Amino acid sequence: MSHTAITDQPAPVDPPGGHGRGGRGGRGSGGNGDLSQRSLPRWAPMGFAVLAVLIGSGIGAGAGLDSKVQWGLIAVVAFLAISYGVTTAVENQRQAKDRLATSVVWVCFVLAVIPLFSLLWTTISRGVKALDLNFLTHSMAGVLGSEQGGGVYHALLGTLEQVGIATVISVPLGLLTAVYLVEYGKGALAKAVTFFVDVMTGIPSIVAGLFILSLMLMTNTQPSGLMGSLALTILMIPVVVRSTEEMLKLVPNELRESALALGVPKWRMILKVVLPTAIGGITTGVMLAIARIAGETAPIILLVFGSQLINANPFEGAQSSLPFYIYEQYKVGEVAAIDRAWAAALVLIAFVMILNLVARGIARWKAPKSGR
Template structure:
């Protein structure tokens, strides 16, 4: 029995196999058209300035792109292109405040970026003195944030390990609940707690019955704020470690504690470092706890366990309220210094975490 072969389809026009699409230069043309139309409309009506012009131009760009895509590509492709435009627009909209903050810090904070700012304090500096720096505040920030990190990181990581690896039942749920509650505690509450417990109750025991401010008390209050962030971030990173890694280690006869220290923690290390640096960044930017329990100081104090001490955040707060034409420049430069300091510490911690082979 003969089998007839199917006849080949003849294509008279090769363009039938191609889907129509907008040219690559369409977006640029639409952007120019949207800006031009928005500029003309706003100027004719006198409704606003450059900000309103930009908002109207963004709306017109989305509308023009949707119309052009519908005409050329069809409604289905137009919806896809519109969704893409909205996603990119949301990204740019979220990025604009960050870029604005960075630009403001750089332009206003670079005016006092000199040796005097980083080598001197505000001791004996009056309202009409142009000089004066934040050396004492930088020392205070590094010491307070460093001690708070040394206190918080071991406690936070051990707490997260207990919750994920060992904790079951009421106790683990109670720890999670209190960690969640502590996450929303205002910074001034942490400062008041350390003020009443450490400054007014503990320090008088060895200070002839007198309460005493210190940078260490500020570090304790900062550690209270850092602890929930470290615990929660570490807990989430430990839960992301595949269970197969643990099971393979147990199958080889490795004890549970060694599996955690040699397999689980190194695998989750990059995420843990990120959580720790977020906590450090929050601690370095807190003002109320330092003001309550460290008191602030215009001169240099390297002894974190005795005497008042300042920090960069407190220095910014103080300079912002000083009636001097030179104070705002110091405040902006201190803010830029604080941001750069946190950035440097974060990059250094990330580079150290990348050296771990299991985390790659």
Template structure:
């Protein structure tokens, strides 16, 4: 039987916990609001300044024959270049990174090779983007004597993508319950089929999120592209030869021109880059949602 004094004590404890819970909840909301301030500010600034030139002409014309003071011109050549370079980098980096993460989680465990691989992934995570560009410049362009090309830029982006995708995929695979693996093994399913048809589909949504984070990161890189693809105002749809445009180098080139028309084109290029990243993330979310296990 609870005495009145003890009931009062329990009530005060409960009240104290409620107050602490409300206080912590308020701090979380406050931190969330503070984190949104710079994001909303950046988006507001980019949209406000970039919407002026966002029209059909900007999306369908290049800067070939257009000077910085001219009112025309667009980023068509840069959009094509960015999409090609990121697509090539993703085709190279994603399979390598996903297979590496599967080895580290499903096969390597605490083996010596797994520790070595994990160490080098950590090292690659901290590599500055310009160092990746210098590496491709020294190996691909100077040593192997290939010229500036979209492929060279894609190789430098690949170096930056791999560690991000490896770490994201590794964490998602670790979150898959071992009970799912054990149930599959109990039915006589081989390990490789268990990984392919049970583990990977379960972790697919998080894996795609990690891949899109890597894509969003490399899509805005400028330094490695200046060293590997250079820049051009003409349209070059061939990523295997010749300098190729990209949205980051387009923004850099236009922003350094003091003309207001060039500054407007730089802002619009930044807005287009954000919109492309948002569109790719939306498409990836839809694909991941449709392929995710339903549990039925």
């Protein structure tokens, strides 16, 4: 008498759309589960760029175009056309539109970066001719515009003092104004303050200089570094207010509510919770505001008058500054003076770059640490 053996293992079942064991449709299997499609390699955009540059150079040279800018524009158009056409043929139109949008973004980025690198390269290549330790530690006392030698020490000292005074005045005013607008400001007064801050943001530097000059004429005040600092303060305050206001708005309201729920007074909550949380962004905004006023020339020409001598007292007598020194030396027109102007421009760019690096370092240092 025979009997059928019963096992615990079920019979193998092919997955849907499969063909036999492990019947998933792989690449080239021809099954219904085959979702693969042709795609361009990762190096395709670089290849398109190289081909576009060759096309732009060939058309520009063949057409006798002297301007390299025209060559570049032709290469840009060729790059976009090649990217869209090849992607449409190899992949599909949807991917082609996506690649075209990405290519436009990269082209705009490159077009924005090229002038910056060109400016930086020109300043470095021409500024290193006169930049040395003697240039940084001497003034222009007794040096004629056509003579070699001289330095930028008096202008660098004036810039540091004028920008420092403007920072000491602007930062507390801007910080307190931003705290009022975010934490307390309501009604017509807050709207009026916001409106005037927006208006002051777009004020030309010459207008700020003329305003302080009118006060000097009314009070019979002599030019000094302090007068230039007051004009720079007018330019710096709205930048500090706007950047600080945006950073304070990024602080989560839950932090404020938690502190208030513990019975902490509002002023102490702002001082101990809100400001420490936003201190990184606030510091970055302040550094960017300092970098913005460090290169102003018009208020210094009107209010400080410039000087060839070292004047360490910003409250009395004419002073110089790096922007004024650059203007003054370039106006002389001699080769030695122009070299000094380029060297001073390089010092000013280095000063601004150092401020930006310090701002980024402080922002990263003070940024809230994210837990795992």
